[in-house]
Every structure is written in C-alpha cells, then in structure tokens.
Amino acid sequence: xxQVCSRGFLSLTTLVISFSCLLLVGATTGFSAGEAGTxxxxxxxxxxxxxxxxxxxxxKPLLIQVGFNVLYxxxxxxxxxxxxxxxxxxxxxxxxERVEALPRTQPIVLxxxxxxxxxxxxxxxxxxxxxxxxxxxxxxxxIAHNFGEDWVKKDYPVAKGK
Amino acid sequence: MKNRGLLILTLALSFGAxxxxxxxxxxxxxxxxxxxxxxxxxxxxxxxxRGKVVLLNFWATWCGPCRTEIPLFIDLQNKYRxxxxxxxxxxxxxxxxxxxxxxxxxxxxxxxxVGDAGLAERYGGILGLPVSLxxxxxxxxxxxxxxxxDVSLIEQEIAHLLQGEGCRxxxxxx
Numbered sequence: 001x002x003q004v005c006s007r008g009f010l011s012l013t014t015l016v017i018s019f020s021c022l023l024l025v026g027a028t029t030g031f032s033a034g035e036a037g038t039x040x041x042x043x044x045x046x047x048x049x050x051x052x053x054x055x056x057x058x059x060k061p062l063l064i065q066v067g068f069n070v071l072y073x074x075x076x077x078x079x080x081x082x083x084x085x086x087x088x089x090x091x092x093x094x095x096x097e098r099v100e101a102l103p104r105t106q107p108i109v110l111x112x113x114x115x116x117x118x119x120x121x122x123x124x125x126x127x128x129x130x131x132x133x134x135x136x137x138x139x140x141x142x143i144a145h146n147f148g149e150d151w152v153k154k155d156y157p158v159a160k161g162k
Numbered sequence: 163m164k165n166r167g168l169l170i171l172t173l174a175l176s177f178g179a180x181x182x183x184x185x186x187x188x189x190x191x192x193x194x195x196x197x198x199x200x201x202x203x204x205x206x207x208x209x210x211x212r213g214k215v216v217l218l219n220f221w222a223t224w225c226g227p228c229r230t231e232i233p234l235f236i237d238l239q240n241k242y243r244x245x246x247x248x249x250x251x252x253x254x255x256x257x258x259x260x261x262x263x264x265x266x267x268x269x270x271x272x273x274x275x276v277g278d279a280g281l282a283e284r285y286g287g288i289l290g291l292p293v294s295l296x297x298x299x300x301x302x303x304x305x306x307x308x309x310x311x312d313v314s315l316i317e318q319e320i321a322h323l324l325q326g327e328g329c330r331x332x333x334x335x336x
Contacts, residue, residue: 068222068254068255068256069256069279070254070277070278070279070282070288071254071288071289071290073279074279074282074283074287074288074289075287075289084256085224085256087224113289113290114222114225114290114291115225115226115227115228115290115291115292115309116227116309116310119225119226119227121224121225121226122224145290145308145309146289146290146291146308146309147289147290148287148288148289148290148308149289149290149308152287152289
C-alpha cells in the first residue's frame with residue numbers, strides 16, 4: 001500500500017488509489033487524512049518489519065512500545081523500548097524525552113497491540129507527539145487484533161522481561 | 163497487482179479489526195489458582211469459588227472493548243448470582259486508582275483485583291485485551307474468549323455449566 005501511495009499522481013487510476021490510501025490510513029487509525037492538510041501516518045505490516053529486523057545490513061528503526069507494562073513484560077519485539085501507554089501524559093513526556101535529541105529523520109516504529117487496531121487508545125497520541133516534534137520517518141505497526149494474535153502466534157521474534 | 167492485493171487485505175483486516183477475535187474451546191485444564199487482594203483490601207482466592215461457575219475477565223480501564231463489556235457483565239452477575247455465577251475481574255492497569263474510580267463509577271458488583279505479568283502468563287499469556295475465561299464448577303476452563311466477547315454466547319455457556327453436577331446454588335437472600 002505504501003508503494004502504491006508513493007508512486008505519484010501520474011494517472012487517474014493512481015490518483016484514485018492514492019486518495020483511497022489516505023482515507024484508509026485515516027480510517028484505520030482514527031486519524032483524518034485531511035484534518036491538518038497533511039496525510040496521516042504510514043503503516044508498516046508485521047511481516048515487513050520482521051524482514052527489516054532480520055536483514056543483515058541497513059539502519060534499524062527505533063522501536064517503541066506504547067502499550068501496557070504487563071503486555072511488554074510478557075512479550076515484546078526484541079530491542080524495542082517500553083515507554084508506557086500512549087494515552088498516559090506521563091508516557092508521552094517520557095517519549096518526548098527519549099527522542100528529543102534524535103535527528104528528525106530517525107526512522108521510528110511505534111507499536112502497541114493492546115487491543116484491536118481501531119480501539120487502540122495508545123498509538124494515536126504517541127504518533128501525534130512525534131509528528132508535532134517534527135519526526136518525518138515514523139511508522140505505525142499495523143496490529144489488527146492484538147500483539148498475541150498478530151505477532152506472537154506468527155512466531156515472529158519475541159523477547160520477555162522488563 | 164500485488165499492491166492491489168495488499169490493499170484489499172489491509173481493508174479486510176481493518177474492517178474486521180473491531181470485531182471479536184473469537185472463542186476457543188479450552189482443553190478443560192484446571193484454572194490456575196491465584197490469591198490476590200481486591201481493590202478494597204479483601205482477599206480474592208479463585209479456589210474459594212469452587213462449586214460456582216466463574217467468569218474470569220482480564221481487562222483495563224483504558225481498553226475500549228473492555229469498557230463495552232463491563233455493563234453487560236454487571237447485568238450477568240445480577241441475573242445469575244443466585245444460581246451460582248461469580249464474575250471475577252483482573253485489571254491489568256498499571257495502577258489501582260483508576261480501577262477503583264471506574265469501579266465506583268460503574269457500580270461494579272463483582273470483585274476486581276489488579277493483576278500482573280506472572281498471573282497473565284499462568285493463564286497462557288494475556289497478549290491483548292479483553293480476555294474472558296469461563297470456568298466450570300469443577301474449576302476447569304471451558305472456554306476462552308479473546309477480544310470483545312459475544313456476551314450472549316458467554317451467557318449460554320454459563321447457563322449450561324450451571325446445570326452441571328457439582329454446582330452449588332446460592333439461595334436467594336444469602
């Protein structure tokens with residue numbers, strides 16, 4: 001989908017597909033694509049992220065979990081950092097402090113997986129904070145149901161503990 | 163073509179994402195016992211409910227689907243209390259205060275305690291919320307519901323289990 005969205009506006013078909021992409025991203029995250037005159041966040045699929053993490057070379061994104069602590073302790077993506085539920089202002093403050101010194105081109109992947117995608121209260125405030133800070137390369141890991149169903153049960157890499 | 167397929171897949175996932183992830187029939191293993199302190203300082207032992215059907219609900223105050231279920235569970239507790247149903251809530255909030263506030267606000271009528279990762283792992287991992295387990299009077303797990311539950315299905319399961327042997331009914335007024 002990202003590739004389709006980034007191909008440009010060369011034909012009517014591409015235009016329609018691109019607009020649909022913007023609407024779709026908005027619909028699936030609770031963001032409105034045109035609300036601030038800018039497109040919503042980019043999504044990354046779990047298998048795509050696994051490929052990036054397993055690849056030998058290339059820069060790896062900063063992975064940040066914005067879900068609840070009990071979930072993180074049971075299972076999280078190796079190397080990801082726990083910040084706390086994105087709906088919690090304290091967690092947003094920690095997120096701000098964690099990334100403040102980073103270049104605004106730093107690739108960052110946010111994920112939660114607490115609940116079904118449309119119901120997740122955490123990822124939206126976290127994205128908004130990074131967006132407001134000027135980060136241009138932020139992706140949201142699309143977890144349709146929850147972290148257990150869409151990551152752990154697929155045997156993707158998992159770490160445990162605090 | 164591949165991209166179009168991905169788009170359709172993403173659409174399908176998105177539309178389905180708000181729905182229940184469904185029910186799994188458990189292997190009827192014994193529900194792991196636990197002893198917690200509830201929100202008001204009282205001991206909460208799962209074993210003390212043996213002889214009743216228990217609906218064990220893992221939830222959190224900030225979880226939208228969980229909040230949808232709670233009023234329905236309150237109704238279920240009222241309806242089946244005297245027939246031997248005991249609902250038990252385990253919140254996975256980081257802090258008990260919002261749970262207490264929510265409990266008062268909703269006038270919840272069953273015990274709730276705050277759980278931790280250790281308890282979650284003993285129940286096979288709670289890697290998304292809500293999760294509800296239907297436990298029979300014999301202490302065995304009969305069903306596990308992941309995601310927002312079909313409460314009418316849970317009610318059917320409860321009603322069926324309450325008819326089983328070993329269930330002790332509570333007389334009205336007790």
